[in-house]
Amino acid sequence: MAGLLTPDITAKIGQANPTIHVEVTRRDIQKYAVSTGQRAKKYLDGDEAPPLFHFGYSMEILPPESLRADGIAEDKLIPPLPLKRVMAGSSDTVYHRPIRPGDKIKMTRRLKDIYEKEGKTGPLIFVVTEVVVETEDGEPILNETTSLIAR
Amino acid sequence: MLRYEDITVGSELPSRDHTATIVQLFMYNAAIWNPHRIHFDHAYATEEEGYDAIVLDGPLQGDWIGQVVTDWIGEDATMVSFGYANRRAAYLGETMTAGGLVEEKNDETKEVKVNLYLKNAEGEVTIPGHALVRFN
Numbered sequence: 001m002a003g004l005l006t007p008d009i010t011a012k013i014g015q016a017n018p019t020i021h022v023e024v025t026r027r028d029i030q031k032y033a034v035s036t037g038q039r040a041k042k043y044l045d046g047d048e049a050p051p052l053f054h055f056g057y058s059m060e061i062l063p064p065e066s067l068r069a070d071g072i073a074e075d076k077l078i079p080p081l082p083l084k085r086v087m088a089g090s091s092d093t094v095y096h097r098p099i100r101p102g103d104k105i106k107m108t109r110r111l112k113d114i115y116e117k118e119g120k121t122g123p124l125i126f127v128v129t130e131v132v133v134e135t136e137d138g139e140p141i142l143n144e145t146t147s148l149i150a151r
Numbered sequence: 152m153l154r155y156e157d158i159t160v161g162s163e164l165p166s167r168d169h170t171a172t173i174v175q176l177f178m179y180n181a182a183i184w185n186p187h188r189i190h191f192d193h194a195y196a197t198e199e200e201g202y203d204a205i206v207l208d209g210p211l212q213g214d215w216i217g218q219v220v221t222d223w224i225g226e227d228a229t230m231v232s233f234g235y236a237n238r239r240a241a242y243l244g245e246t247m248t249a250g251g252l253v254e255e256k257n258d259e260t261k262e263v264k265v266n267l268y269l270k271n272a273e274g275e276v277t278i279p280g281h282a283l284v285r286f287n
């Protein structure tokens with residue numbers, strides 16, 4: 001084991017971003033539906049959100065001058081890693097019920113784990129986050145686990 | 152109507168080609184509020200980050216393979232889980248084919264597991280995925 005993960009990094013495990021509160025609008029669903037090329041009427045009409053619709057809600061809304069040079073907002077949840085090249089990301093979601101217009105939802109993203117492994121070409125760092133989406137009343141909507149690999 | 156009983160392991164789900172235009176990509180990134188320059192600034196994507204062209208968003212490609220499932224099941228089943236992984240970059244102008252295969256059936260739960268893929272014209276999988284659907 002290369003021992004790349006300092007206590008400063010592992011101390012972040014378990015931390016969460018501030019919960020995002022959103023009122024879902026039909027118009028937001030329709031924008032997402034047309035831009036992804038959906039064919040189902042329920043999505044195009046905005047009666048129900050497609051499965052990956054919630055992804056956009058994780059994007060922080062910041063003025064342009066607060067973004068990095070590449071246009072991305074700094075990810076405050078994931079600490080700076082000693083390996084800079086992010087190779088692959090994956091997303092796995094369990095659905096409890098679809099998002100619908102008028103839903104008042106809250107979304108929390110938490111850093112679940114950071115660990116390292118020795119890969120074929122050198123050390124790898126795995127970063128696992130979990131996104132929980134539920135209604136303001138606490139009705140579960142979905143749980144998404146994402147992972148990133150840095151080398 | 153899609154019925155659980157009629158589904159056979161190994162059968163293919165209807166596939167669909169997607170060729171995003173710059174306008175579609177703009178609309179998508181506006182809809183999800185993504186200002187990452189590799190998705191709209193050709194000079195930046197190629198000169199600063201070394202990509203071949205403007206890059207298609209991973210989650211957009213993930214959505215395309217999700218649609219293979221949602222278009223297949225319609226209102227006849229519900230999606231229990233869905234996952235995808237980013238394997239390699241795909242670029243603006245590329246025609247990507249989204250498809251899938253029935254991998255497993257569970258007669259007790261009436262759940263069907265499908266494997267999904269998004270391929271480029273060379274047949275390379277850029278985004279593999281999987282989903283579990285449940286029939287009532």
